[in-house]
Amino acid sequence: MKVKPAHNLGGFAEGAESLDGPAFADFQLRLAAANHQRLKPGLPDEASMAERDAELEASEAELRYLATVRSEIAPLVRDIPGDVDEFIAWFEGLQTSGPGQGDPLFPWLATEATLGELRWFLTQEVAGEAGFDDLLAMTQVKMPKQAKLEMARNFWDEMGRGHPGGMHGPMLERLSSHLGVDPLPGTVVPESLALANAMVAMAMHRSYAFHSIGALGVIEMTAPGRAALVNEGLKRLGVPARKRQYFAVHAVLDIKHSESWNREGLRPLVAEDPRRAQAIGEGAIIRLWHGQRCFARYRKELFGAAVQDAAA
Ligand SMILES: [Fe+2]
Ligand SMILES: [Fe+2]
Numbered sequence: 001m002k003v004k005p006a007h008n009l010g011g012f013a014e015g016a017e018s019l020d021g022p023a024f025a026d027f028q029l030r031l032a033a034a035n036h037q038r039l040k041p042g043l044p045d046e047a048s049m050a051e052r053d054a055e056l057e058a059s060e061a062e063l064r065y066l067a068t069v070r071s072e073i074a075p076l077v078r079d080i081p082g083d084v085d086e087f088i089a090w091f092e093g094l095q096t097s098g099p100g101q102g103d104p105l106f107p108w109l110a111t112e113a114t115l116g117e118l119r120w121f122l123t124q125e126v127a128g129e130a131g132f133d134d135l136l137a138m139t140q141v142k143m144p145k146q147a148k149l150e151m152a153r154n155f156w157d158e159m160g161r162g163h164p165g166g167m168h169g170p171m172l173e174r175l176s177s178h179l180g181v182d183p184l185p186g187t188v189v190p191e192s193l194a195l196a197n198a199m200v201a202m203a204m205h206r207s208y209a210f211h212s213i214g215a216l217g218v219i220e221m222t223a224p225g226r227a228a229l230v231n232e233g234l235k236r237l238g239v240p241a242r243k244r245q246y247f248a249v250h251a252v253l254d255i256k257h258s259e260s261w262n263r264e265g266l267r268p269l270v271a272e273d274p275r276r277a278q279a280i281g282e283g284a285i286i287r288l289w290h291g292q293r294c295f296a297r298y299r300k301e302l303f304g305a306a307v308q309d310a311a312a
Contacts, residue, residue, distance in 0.1 A: 012057040016064035019072060025190035027065070032127075032193045033185075034058035035200050039134070062201035066208065066286070069198065073285050080281035082274035084267055087281070091214075091266060094284055095221050100292030105299050106225070110232040117302055118233055119179050124298060126176055127183035128192035130199040132219065133158035133169060138203040139212040144272060147213070150264035154220075154257055171246035175234075178243040191297045195290040202283055210269070210276045211283030217266060218284035220258035222291075227251040 012034075015027025038055050076099070081087045095101065109118060133155060140151040160166025176182070202212040228251035234244040241248070270277045 012054075013061035013064050016061050017068045019068065024194070027061075028190040028193040028197055029185055031058060031062060031065070031197045034061075035130075035197065039200070059204070062197065063205065065194075066198065066201050066205075069286055069289070070282065073282070073289050076285050076289070077278070077282050080278050082270070082277045084271050084274075087270050087277040088262055088267060091217070091262065091281065091284065092221070094218060094288065098218070098222065099285065099288040100295050101222065101288070103292070103295040103299075105295050105302075106229040108303075110229040110236070113233055113302070115179075115237045118230075118237060119181055120302070121230075121298060122176065122179060122181045123183050123187055124189060124192040124294065126172065126181055127188040128195040128294060129172065130196040130203075131169060132216065133167075135199055135203040135212065136216060139209055139216065141206075141209075143209070143213075144268065146268045147265045150260055154261065157253065157257070168246065168249070171249065175239075175243050175246050178239065189294070189297050189301065191290070191294045195287075195294055198286055198290050202286070208279075208283070210279035211286065213265060213269065214280035214283030214285075215287035217258070217261045217280070218287050220254045220261050222288070224251050224254045224258075227254070 012030060013027075015023035015025075015030075018024040018027065034054055035058065037051070038058055081090055105121075109121060113121070136151055136155050136158065140148050140155070143151065156162075158168045160168070164170065199212075199215060202208040202215055227247045231244055231247035231251055234247065235241075266280060270280065
């Protein structure tokens with residue numbers, strides 16, 4: 001499943017076929033830096049030729065990385081049903097049986113982690129957070145009416161229903177600045193960067209639009225349990241309610257988001273074209289697979305190798 005580059009990528013895509021080691025780490029760092037640049041609103045006269053080349057390189061390189069991941073997860077997506085009811089049952093089953101679900105990291109964060117350990121965890125999570133609102137906005141382009149309306153309602157919640165204080169992105173920023181969390185290249189593990197890079201890649205390419213819908217939907221479905229445990233840990237360590245609002249809100253609101261995403265988004269999309277089931281399912285697995293790798297790496301860093309494989 002190799003993607004042929006449309007032009008000479010120079011050294012940019014080196015490592016796009018790696019899932020471990022220094023080549024993987026270097027590639028994810030390069031792609032994260034390129035994404036930071038290419039997603040920034042700009043002006044035509046300020047866009048240099050070099051930047052346009054960099055945009056093309058990043059675009060091709062991320063497709064190659066997605067192809068690598070698709071090969072890796074192929075055994076997990078062999079039996080995705082195309083029938084609507086069966087597909088929804090399969091998708092909802094990911095909540096318990098999907099990669100990374102029930103990871104022991106989160107009960108530990110709730111009950112045992114120190115503030116320093118939680119701060120380290122949040123540094124990784126903030127780096128892996130590509131901005132649900134923007135991913136959603138990019139994904140909804142030209143979607144059928146019913147799914148688009150669901151995405152619009154979800155987006156409006158992300159926007160705090162028009163109130164700056166209720167916007168989800170700034171909620172996370174408030175927690176980060178309260179705890180002094182500031183992800184820098186040297187402090188972030190490549191698995192976190194890969195998670196954000198994969199989400200951006202699926203949202204940027206229309207050929208992965210249904211993958212992106214699956215990935216966003218599985219976040220809604222699996223986030224509440226983890227968010228509740230992180231919130232518990234922050235509360236235990238004395239972080240004020242106003243500062244941990246991001247996790248408190250997602251522990252509750254995403255349960256509702258997930259139900260309506262599946263009913264108003266996934267159902268009609270698959271009913272209209274059963275081939276989308278495979279794409280949506282793959283996207284969900286790609287997202288969960290990246291999350292699983294993050295949790296394993298976090299445990300390795302936080303607990304040491306001995307406990308690392310407890311949930312394998
Ligand atoms: Fe949100
Ligand atoms: Fe949500």
